Amino acid sequence: MLINYIKRYIQLTEEETNLFLSKVHIRSFSKGQYVVQNGNTCKYESFVIKGCLKTFYIDNEGEEHIVMFAIENWWVADLGSFLTQTPAAYNVVCIENSELAQISYHDLEALYVAVPKLERFFRIIIQKAYVASQQRIINNFSLPAKERYTLFRNQYPDIDQRVPQYMIASYLGITKEFLSKIRSMK
């Protein structure tokens, strides 16, 4: 699944594919389990084979703010922590039992040298992450909540059935009550 995803962007020989896969660790996580913990260094970049996760921070008042959900075919990490190998500011937690394909920082750096084509793949992946993050900032100040909810549902198909409503409200930066009102407007 990960290899098919990569092959959308770059072509790998069988040898390169095998080298890449030898550095990827498939791991199972339980619902509620932390994949990244605020204060610890994020050791892996994780590709979601199966499951659903949330990335969030806790503000000074102790309130949780969800900045991203990850479902099948998404990458998840505290990318700032991963790329600089410094303590994470975000938490990543499984909302469902999840199966992740993980690559460590050092293995990835070595892979860039061994398979330079992967530079292209990860350049494109990081570009997409950057664009999504900028788009989210722009949407939050320029779009009404109802339109943000519509965009959210397009970005994460069927997520309404998988994620509790209070988490979707947190992601949209609105109250649970207001989300419920928006949903009833459809």
Next chain:
Amino acid sequence: MLINYIKRYIQLTEEETNLFLSKVHIRSFSKGQYVVQNGNTCKYESFVIKGCLKTFYIDNEGEEHIVMFAIENWWVADLGSFLTQTPAAYNVVCIENSELAQISYHDLEALYVAVPKLERFFRIIIQKAYVASQQRIINNFSLPAKERYTLFRNQYPDIDQRVPQYMIASYLGITKEFLSKIRSMK
């Protein structure tokens, strides 16, 4: 100057350097001139040879919010617009007369094919942009304004002499009066 900057990250042969430079256009902009205009597609990624620019958005109330300054050795663009070649959400304006080294989207895509090493360079540049953008979000909710001001001064040395105080206040998300109070606390 741009080439020295690139050589911090990758080694280029003379031929590769010449090919790269043949795609870079050095352009002069006047103080107040728009490099990227909200609603138009951002055609170039720009490296600042000389000068100072601000990236900002206008909220629904018509208020300007500065998200980034760019000085010598920084890259500036509406990266989301540039990478997807869709209308820009941000504006980029020169605060001083500026000299920029610009690469167009199509030239850059062609350069990736001709000089694959540039994938690595731009992967690293975009990673840095992504990390800085995530760090700014985290700082805005977790650090007091005084510490954000200190970080800002470390990130942009000597910028206090180059940028009006009201713009720095906008970048920090505080009022001009509060910034003045923070500065007097030193």
